[in-house]
Amino acid sequence: MVTLVLLPGMDGTGDLLDSFVAAMSPGIKVKVLRYPVAEMLDYEGLEVLVRDELPVDEPYVLLGESFSGPIAIALAASRPPQLVGLVLCCTFARNPLPLMSALRFGVGLLPIEAMPVGLLARLLLGRFYTAAWHRALSRALAQVQPSVMRARLRAVLSVDVSRQLEAVVVPTLYLRAAQDGVVPRSAGQHLLKIKPDMTVLELKAPHFLLQVVPEEAARSVTRFVSELALASSGVAIK
Numbered sequence: 001m002v003t004l005v006l007l008p009g010m011d012g013t014g015d016l017l018d019s020f021v022a023a024m025s026p027g028i029k030v031k032v033l034r035y036p037v038a039e040m041l042d043y044e045g046l047e048v049l050v051r052d053e054l055p056v057d058e059p060y061v062l063l064g065e066s067f068s069g070p071i072a073i074a075l076a077a078s079r080p081p082q083l084v085g086l087v088l089c090c091t092f093a094r095n096p097l098p099l100m101s102a103l104r105f106g107v108g109l110l111p112i113e114a115m116p117v118g119l120l121a122r123l124l125l126g127r128f129y130t131a132a133w134h135r136a137l138s139r140a141l142a143q144v145q146p147s148v149m150r151a152r153l154r155a156v157l158s159v160d161v162s163r164q165l166e167a168v169v170v171p172t173l174y175l176r177a178a179q180d181g182v183v184p185r186s187a188g189q190h191l192l193k194i195k196p197d198m199t200v201l202e203l204k205a206p207h208f209l210l211q212v213v214p215e216e217a218a219r220s221v222t223r224f225v226s227e228l229a230l231a232s233s234g235v236a237i238k
Contacts, residue, residue: 007068023218040151061085077164092187126206
């Protein structure tokens with residue numbers, strides 16, 4: 001059996017991925033990793049935590065959603081022995097908004113706790129916005145200390161794992177949201193320029209792709225994992 005190791009978005013709780021996990025094929029074991037809610041860690045620190053949680057005795061595919069894309073890329077670049085594939089979802093190898101790079105010096109002053117969740121939810125969800133998703137996002141964000149969210153935003157504004165992406169040798173799938181209002185299309189184009197053999201699949205969804213079109217996303221990921229399982233063991237996942 002191939003395990004799907006799922007790295008969550010910036011909230012790091014993993015709570016917003018329940019619908020996607022439920023839609024995944026029962027033939028695939030899904031392991032959702034969760035980040036500390038009260039410890040300020042940069043990408044390197046989170047990479048260390050994730051590495052300790054990776055399977056050591058079974059093949060797995062690593063999925064990095066949004067904020068976690070650079071972590072997944074860095075890990076894949078180190079070529080851990082059981083890694084057979086990489087999925088990148090609505091993510092980036094370097095700061096997707098370079099014009100905001102200078103803001104990293106003032107991130108510590110941002111009033112994260114006063115952030116209007118309603119506006120953020122509409123940005124992340126687009127036309128799929130509902131009161132239920134608003135509440136779910138509020139619950140997830142409420143678990144995370146504002147200082148932790150500021151640290152993660154600062155990390156995004158300074159990250160660049162482009163060179164590590166060049167070292168990734170496993171098959172890679174990029175899930176791109178057609179209506180992504182957070183990560184611009186240029187971020188995916190940068191990934192494809194570095195790794196031209198990467199498979200790109202665009203879904204009609206906002207940035208919260210795994211959340212609002214979970215069945216379609218799960219089918220795509222299941223197909224990708226199944227092909228890798230078939231190639232390595234001769235057994236397809238249904």
